[in-house]
Amino acid sequence: MSSAASRDGLLTGALRRVGAVAVFFVAVLAQCVPALARPRLIVHQVYNAGARSLIIIMLCGLFVGMVLGLQGFDLLQRFGSEDALGVAAALGLLKELGPVVTALLFAGRAGTALTSEIGLMRATDQLTAMQMMAVDPMQRIVAPRFIGGVIAMPLLVAIFNLVGLFGAQLVGVQMMDVDAGAFWSQMQGAVQLNDVQEGFIKSVVFGTACSLIAVHEGYHTEPTAAGVGLATTRTVVTSSVLTLLLDYILTAAFL
């Protein structure tokens, strides 16, 4: 694959990659239907992608929330509106930081794990062996991991947001003495169901994108030790860039 890719220029190379990912996406989607018939495999992957990322997500959510609380307070008090801190934190988390930061963390934690796992299977002939046992690895390996990632992401984002709100509240209300009632009541007054929805849709889209990139890079790993390392790096870079790009597009679409 790489020998063929090196023949192309930068532009055609990029184009080819986009095409390859798109074709792979369709292939994965086609295998998702039969894969759904085996929920146990998917449960396993929800665990791998979701439950195992939980600690890091909660930790980062807390810190992001606390920073929001601090920065938001500093900004808002200049206008004497520190009561609006709750709104600022909630909207910031729900619409932007929650989905984006979680997706970036997901790419780094679960995405790389997926890529290296599948890549190692490729490098050690496990995928070929499966094909020789008349088991389609797209259905047995790739599709459950993809579905697991897509399921796990919105849940992780929701948890991230909640912990983030707690962190913002911790700094704003407990440390900076913003009134708790104002913090929550203003938040509830200003946050619309649409805002929550926007964040949710973003998280589903990012989950799909990051999971797709991770399994794609893993499945097409050059079957060597160096290839696995390279694929893992590519997963992080591609997922991150794609997440931010999609974020812009989605934000623009929602406005």
Place this chain on the structure above:
Amino acid sequence: MVVDVKGVHYAVGRREIFAGLDVVARRGRVTAIMGPSGTGKTTLLRLITGQTAPTSGEVLLWGQRVATLRQRDLYALRRRTGMLFQNGALLTDLDVFENVAFPVREHTDLTEPLIRELVLTKLHAVGLRGAARMMPSELSGGMARRVALARAVVLDPELLIYDEPFVGLDPISMGVIVRLIRQMNRVLGITSIVVSHDVHELAAIADDSYLLSQGRCVASGSPEELHRSESEVVRQFLDGVADGPVPFHFPAPDYRDQLLGVDRRAQRGRAA
């Protein structure tokens, strides 16, 4: 005839790997495919199992052209085929028992007690019943290959393909694998194809041998016939001579010219 490779040409890019190859594997026999490294022995296996398609010519498996089969039909053929990979290719996240049980769970609806019985029987046959709960990472190379063999035969295939089964094994493990291959063939009547360059081990088990070199079959017949052969290529391979029809030197410009810098000067001239 189980496998019939007829006039196969295969090229990767501009590099031609096979130029008109004919190989046949007969029912109930052990067919050895030998050849120096880099002659495309593994590629031949990929062609036989339908992982890749020949540029021209055809590969028949039980009389069906594998290159043009739809995935479902190809997978149906593969369920009658077992394959042993060079390093075993065990699934690393499953233990030995689950690895052997994998094809059974994927393809049948047997009850747990039946699966257990079947898997333990096969593990016993390769002498590793006691290792059922070990993980692949805890196994030696020889043990991993024996587990892989148990997995390959767990659904009682009609054809068993061995890709370099002897590579990197100590003499004892090698003896074990040789014995197992013979056993699978004689006792269970499984048609076998063994790809290897270990001449002596193959001589002990093969019914038919093919010697590939530089993209074509240079000799075939029983191991004895091969050993009696006068052909230069066969002699070089069997006796392990460093230089011969398979040259010691990789193709290169003339040594004296290159040392004297003729080569570089010539290149510069060409560039200008």
Place this chain on the structure above:
Amino acid sequence: MRPNRALEIGTGLFVLLGFAALFFLTTQLPGSGVQVGGASGYAVTARFDNVGDLKTGSPVTLAGVRIGRVTGISFDPADFKAVVTLDIEKRYDKIPDDSDASIQTAGLLGGKYVGIGPGGSETYLHAGSTIEFTQSAIVLETLVNKFFANFASRGSAGAPEAKEEKQP
């Protein structure tokens, strides 16, 4: 794949936690959901013509010090006035019962809160009492409209002066 109990429990917990968070975000954040602190003092009511965007949970202050919060907003169908329930902390039990309540805005962008102006009575507010004197929220649009209306009428008709508008 054989069932793995610990793994499935872990996944179950994760999914449960995720859905709980999702549920909280969709149902509790928009609209009035969370009650911070809950009622802990005594409740008095005040009736306003207009509460603006006062919310339950908004603070109640006296001389700038928070003494309680708004726990309920409804309106009386008899006279269409807003009935606001204020929960005032127990330790502030010496608030004269002729005090007035007004709805004010915190900062330029801040939310509304209820400010209590102390009166001079010897009897104090207690649970269930009503604050009689109230001043409604200043709705910025109304104010601006009035200002421009005055300005326009003064400018075009040359009227000596626009009648001083009282806060309703």
